[in-house]
Amino acid sequence: MKEGVNSIKKKRGEKFSFSTAVLSWFDRHGRKDLPWQQSVTAYRVYVSEIMLQQTQVSTVIPYFHRFMEVFPDVNCLAAAPLDHVLHLWTGLGYYARARNLHKTAQLIAAQYRGFFPSSSEQLQSLPGVGRSTAGAICAIAFNQAEPILDGNVKRVLSRFYGVSDWPGNKKIEEKLWTYAKACLPLFRCRDYTQAMMDLGALLCTRTQPHCEGCPLKLSCLAFQSGEPARFPGTKPKKTLPVRQVNLLVIENEKGEILLQQRPSMGIWGGLWSLPECEENDLVMWCQKKFNLAIKQAKELSVFRHTFSHFHLDIKPIRAKVSSQALCVMEDQGLIWYDANAPQSVGLPKPICRILKMIEG
DNA sequence: AATGCGGGGCG
């Protein structure tokens, strides 16, 4: 086996090089077959990075493939209707990402002639692109020496430098950015950046880190502490409030379901959902709101959907409209949805679940 | 049931 530069240096007693250790680990064990690592373009890297915000690689992969089939380049994406983009995003969550993605594509098409800028500052001016995502695009798409600080990298650096505070704390986050910059190599920036994410995802995992295989362990303060999983510190926790909502599954005689588009701000922004009824008398409510006459209504079982900041207990109520009150739907933002011939619209996960309950 | 995960927007 070929002896790495790093191990030679170690034997010579030379100063430990963080990036050299990380890069030689990457050469042996890093991921090189992720979809966005093939035929690297700024657009593909950009889309993957937005999808990877708050979302794990294994979840993203099928979405990325579907997305690239439909929108192979930034001009396709810019020309698409937003609903089509949201549709392909259904199930990924944080739907503001999809709206920003679409906005950014239009911006790139119109103001950058279809080419992504390569400076971190310009990238950060795009909606949905912050410091870390901009750094990732610089490093991975353009092989530039820019730091990233995503969840994986935060964990690796917190452990290596023995930072026991919670990285959500701004001061601590700034400290980690400083470390991230200090560790950057001048060359192989793309591989290094991928390597740091791989280390965090494959070895330096949250609860059961595999320190045996880690190229950094001998200098890692968390490893030396004997309890690496105690780093980084955890978020101070608070109990989530519980909210309740009634969602109406209103079915016409064709078996179609009434959907209502959510306002673009707030929960499920821009997605299509079921009408929300806070009142007890839903027959009156539907008459007043939609001019629909309800024939029969049945409460389905309550289930819980949890957001970052609250639990939502959802009670679906299934109702049928009488055939007379059919086609009086002039409001914008209302559609009859045919579950057997689904339209290209974005649906939140719990709504998909309810629609499936109805079908099955 | 609890935890983790980047960026935007507001006051």
Add this chain to the structure above:
DNA sequence: CGCCCAGCATT
């Protein structure tokens, strides 16, 4: 600035 918000998968 500091604080709040958002939806999944995983544990």
